[in-house]
Amino acid sequence: MKEPLPSLLISIAEGVIDLGWGHPSPGLHPIALLKQATDHVLGGEEPTPLQYGAVQGFGPLLESLAAFLTSQPAYGFPVEPETLFLTAGASQGLDLCCTLFANAGDTVYVEEPTYYLVERIFEDHHLNVVGVPTDGAGLRTDALEEMLRSDSFPKPRLLYTIPAYQNPTGTVLSEGRRHELLRLADRHGFLVLADEVYQMLHYGPPPPRPLFGLDDSEAGVVISLGSFSKILSPGLRTGWIQANPRLIGRFLNAGLSVSGGGLNHFTSTLVHAAITLGLLAGNVALLRETYGGREDAMDRSIRARLGPKVSYKRPGGGYYFWLTFNGELDTEALQPIAQEVGVDFRPGNAFSLSGKFPHALRICFALYESERLDEGIGRLAKALESYDSMVHGLAAP
Ligand SMILES: Cc1ncc(COP(=O)(O)O)c(C=O)c1O
Known part of the structure; x- marks a missing residue:
């Protein structure tokens, strides 16, 4: 058969x-929570959940997410809604970053080892993937600096890092190296894609703040990627990007956004309800x-x-x-x-x-x-x- x-x-x-x-345990999928959020949304308390959504993402979620992140000890800085853009998860966000900020043949540096499935996204965009050594404190910025100075390595357009509870090693990038990485990005003109999907899953003291929160460059050298996959459910396929509004502008003009409107609008209305009803916290x-x-x-x-x-x-x-x-x-x-x-x-x-x-x-x-x-x-x-x-x-x- x-x-x-x-x-x-x-x-x-x-x-x-x-x-x-x-993947999370089936027993941890928040079914009751999502039923409550769905009743709230489809009970008429959210505006037009089934219409095309605004390109930056569902406005009320941008506001409630900014307030939620600001309240999290793992953030530690005020998050402004203008710095956010809603995605269909970190994987989709990374794919869109490649579409907008790289061309076939460009080089992306990754930690070695790194999240193996992300390499497939870079390959889909015909990017050249080069590994940077890591140790117990994460990406070795001293080795990165040597590579950037050397003629033996192609210059990167992008650098992909998982600074908090790295996949696969579990390491956290130290505060000092975070600053060093941003200094190098600014000086050598590459963009840091910081995949921070585990940022809020700390079982003791929180990790240092996300890389976006440390970026004081004028134009912005960091795109931080967050996701509801690890803090609600992966089946929701909803996440966010945080970046300097100058970079957010590029996402707003993406063909994908202008044709389809906000990514995952309906789910965004549910997540917004989950935040305002206090369920996400x-x-x-x-x-x-x-x-x-x-x-x-x-x-x-x-x-x-x-x-x-x-x-x-x-x-x-x-x-x-x-x-x-x-x-x-x-x-x-x-x-x-x-x-x-x-x-x-x-x-x-x-x-x-x-x-x-x-x-x-x-x-x-x-x-x-x-x-x-x-x-x-x-x-x-x-x-x-x-x-x-x-x-x-x-x-x-
Ligand atoms: C480092 C990392 N990034 C991204 C993802 C996938 O994120 P999303 O479900 O938001 O696409 C995972 C899932 O395991 C992951 O470990």
Whole structure:
């Protein structure tokens, strides 16, 4: 019989704990919240939710979002609605940035490792992707400066960074490096695309403010990208860009905007209702508490079950742990063994064009509750034992 077409992006084999997906748990989708927001909107309390929307985005949401972001400890500066433009999510926002600010053949610098799916967006625009080294404090601005000065590297038009709880490494770009990056962008004439979708998911003290909040250049060298995917639901496909109004002007004149009007207008009316009814703030608090508990549980499981085999830095926010194994372990070779014992992950080299991360892997703590995470780490420990036995020529127990 013909298989039905899939409904979702995610697909997990029966019985497998797949720590590879960076998706939220089904149980955390705010269904009651969205029902309430939908009743409010379709009950006639929002203006024309089904008409074409204004090009910058639904005005009331621009205002309520600005107030909401201003109230967040992870922002720490007043957000003005004139600096915002609503998108259909960070991925769409990035695609539009490439359309507006780059030409085929231009170079984009990315962190190495970086969010692997974004590279596909750059490839769609025929951009040349070049990696910049990172360490425990994020993008290495000293290495970036050397690359900018050297004739061996093409000059970038864009630089893509994930400054808070980076995907895949979980690192936070230090305050000093943030300033340094903006100084380099201003001096060398490239635009920084700051993907800040995890900015509000901090489980302890907040990260430094988003890069836009530090940009005091006259013309603007930063486009910060935010998303409701990680703080409400990814199926809403709604997010925002924050930039200097001069740059926002380019988005307002995009062919996509003038033909179709505001991106995702109807959903924007729901999100606006969720903010004004106080539901978004409650949801962000719930997610911080829930994911914070899971991050803690995963940290304990890793220490208890993998111990000295692995080194990592606890992320303190976002979705991911980046584990680096000692010795010669190759995580691409480990993967089929792990799948056999019912656990999966993303090997380190999935996040890099250079193949420099054969000993690393990424696991996500957002999709499962703590008990399942612990079971998953237990299975990973088992897979490592089998791998060791195979490498050392012993029969697996
Ligand atoms: C760093 C990063 N950027 C963007 C996205 C996707 O964002 P959106 O759903 O808003 O398109 C993800 C999703 O995992 C991500 O990790």
